[in-house]
Amino acid sequence: MATIVKTPSGTWKAVIRKTGWPTSSKTFRTKRDAEDWSRRIEDEMVRGVFIQRSSSERMTLAMALNRYLAEVSPTKAPKTQQSEAGSAKVLAARLGKYSLAALTPDILASYRDSRLSERSQRGNLLSANTVRLELALLSHLFNVAIKEWRMGLPFNPVMNIRKPSPGEGRDRRLAAGEERRLMAAAANHSNPMLSWIIRLALETGMRSSEITGLRRCQIDLKRRVVRLADTKNDSARTVPLTKQATDTLRLALDNPVRPIDTDLVFFGEPGKDGLRRPYAFSKVWNELKKELGMSDLHFHDLRHEAVSRLVEGGLSDQEVSAISGHKSMQMLKRYTHLRAEDLVVKLDQFKKNS
Structure with missing residues (x-):
């Protein structure tokens, strides 16, 4: 049975002591509120569903x-x-x-x-x-x-509650001639690291943070692989390199202006604390695509492009996810956008062979 007493300040305090349960108490403005609360808590204790709410309150x-x-x-x-x-x-x-x-x-x-x-x-x-x-x-x-x-x-x-729909996701692919124009403009930039980063994104499907965070010890040009430990989904993976990606990384590793105080492949200038961090290329990237009339192109779209090309090249979903790092086939499909005109060619080949 609850004990309800009036406090010196004029409020009402309800105290419930029941064997097998912790003592519960709460103060209310009116006696009726205290009685209602006491009945509810005692009922929950009888039914075995009582939860001590004081900490969450x-x-x-x-x-x-x-x-x-x-x-x-x-x-x-x-x-x-x-x-x-x-x-x-x-x-x-x-x-x-x-x-x-x-x-x-x-x-x-x-x-x-x-x-x-x-x-x-x-x-x-x-x-x-x-x-x-x-x-x-x-x-x-x-x-x-x-x-x-x-x-x-x-x-x-x-x-x-219902969560907002995530939408269909972006389906931006590089149109005919855009890759050539993009790479030509990047190659003309004063810092060659910009074109190397873009090329690696298109050849490997790695995220921008994975590329700019690369260190020399992660790259094995002989075996043509890159080992990633720090990824978005916290799962380490090994990324195979195409010949063009291998050549690009070889150029980056042989960069003649590389400072001796960093192991980063794509390095920036020292900060106020004297430490070097990855090359921050976002501003240059935004200026570059604006000049080319590609303002709607996101850097992450290059990852979409790379993954879509892997699928178009005939790799299985499991093989593509091993390269891209997607944990689920559903997420992989959101990142994969096949060109209908390319599928037309495959359909013709299928009909011819059937």
């Missing part, structure tokens, strides 16, 4: 996000840490004052719909994938809070 989402960024995010890749910091800032600004216990599926669904109706700094509607990443962060935070922080939460509310 005291911790706000803003506090939880700060703890997550301090304890969980540092275990992830730097790029992921940066992305999560941005998502956390938005979540804290809009939902930070709610306690973890107060965040219901209805509140989160309203947040989702509100974000999807907002516009980015460019004036376009906010990307559905941006909202998906924010909800993914929030969902993982709840899972960590329940399993590791032992917060009194009955379930993860993010699991009970």
Whole structure:
């Protein structure tokens, strides 16, 4: 039976002591609220579903996000840490004052719909994938809070709302003549590393971070392979090199202006701390494609192009995923876009041989 007493400040405190359960107490503005809460908690104890909610009621989402960024995010890749910091800032600004216990599926669904109706700094509607990443962060935070922080939460509310559709993904392929123009312009740039990086992306399908982060010890020109340990999905893989990729890496390794203070294949100037980091080519890349009238071309599209060419070349899905690092066939298909005109030729060959 609950004990309900009036406090000196005029509020009402309910205390529940039941054998086999931890003592639970809570203070309310009215006696009726205290009685209602007591009946509900006692009923949950009888049914064996009671969860101690005090910790989740005291911790706000803003506090939880700060703890997550301090304890969980540092275990992830730097790029992921940066992305999560941005998502956390938005979540804290809009939902930070709610306690973890107060965040219901209805509140989160309203947040989702509100974000999807907002516009980015460019004036376009906010990307559905941006909202998906924010909800993914929030969902993982709840899972960590329940399993590791032992917060009194009955379930993860993010699991009970619909996630925005990821869309069809980009299908930008290089049109006829674009690769030639792109490589010619890059070759004319003062820094030869730009053209080497672009060529490697087209020949290997490696991500830009994987290319610029390459160190000499990862490259085996004799066996024509590159060993990647630090990848987006945290799975090491070995990438086979075409003859052109091998020749490109040979040029990069023999770069006559290579400084002796770094093992990076594609190196930048020393920072304020005196350390060299990978060559930051994004600004030059954006200027280059603007001059060529290819503003809609993303560097990551070169990875799409490379993967699509591997499939067109006759490699199996398993062989392509081993090279590209895609963990699932579904994700690989999102990155693979075959030209219909190329399939026409294959259809003719199939009909001829059948």
